[in-house]
Amino acid sequence: MVDMPRLLVVHHTPSPTMHSMLEAVLAGATDSSIEGVDVVTRAALAATAVDVLEADGFLIGTPANIGYMSGAMKHFFDQIYYPCLGEKVGSLYGVYVHGSSDTAAALHAVEVITVGLGWKPACKPVSVAGTLTASAAEECRELGATLAARLAVAI
Numbered sequence: 001m002v003d004m005p006r007l008l009v010v011h012h013t014p015s016p017t018m019h020s021m022l023e024a025v026l027a028g029a030t031d032s033s034i035e036g037v038d039v040v041t042r043a044a045l046a047a048t049a050v051d052v053l054e055a056d057g058f059l060i061g062t063p064a065n066i067g068y069m070s071g072a073m074k075h076f077f078d079q080i081y082y083p084c085l086g087e088k089v090g091s092l093y094g095v096y097v098h099g100s101s102d103t104a105a106a107l108h109a110v111e112v113i114t115v116g117l118g119w120k121p122a123c124k125p126v127s128v129a130g131t132l133t134a135s136a137a138e139e140c141r142e143l144g145a146t147l148a149a150r151l152a153v154a155i
């Protein structure tokens, strides 16, 4: 039997707004029209190198904190970097970032480390400043759905 491709969702969710973004990406990733993808969700402080090694694609969700990804997400990347270096080259990933005003530096930080890991963007990042509008929540849903659908056909 062939294993299902696995999408690992690693998130730091410190507020109701970010919880809504997480729920939206998960709703997209687990949409009933996408078959055969195992979606695993881990808080950034609980995700391990083994979680990464067992996954085929990655969805990263972080707030912007002091012009960077959150400390929790930085900790995730710090601890998985060397155990996973060279192991997941070419894997598809997506990212959503939320901030009060400026998410660009946080997004750039995630992009830099994913380049180091050899992960490839599956789609445009979702970047939201301030209120999560219905259209921004829909972008999150589409992010989850696109990544899961691409994993479903890629493996």
Ligand SMILES: Cc1cc2nc3c(=O)[nH]c(=O)nc-3n(C[C@H](O)[C@H](O)[C@H](O)COP(=O)(O)O)c2cc1C
Residues within 6 Å of the ligand: 014, 015, 016, 017, 018, 063, 064, 065, 066, 067, 068, 098, 099, 100, 101, 102, 103, 129, 130
């Ligand atoms: C310590 C700290 C640093 C923050 N730094 C930034 C920042 O550099 N840029 C930004 O746009 N938002 C920043 N924020 C806002 C968070 O990104 C925001 O609180 C988070 O995305 C959750 O959104 P919410 O509080 O509207 O629910 C910061 C928040 C905290 C607590």
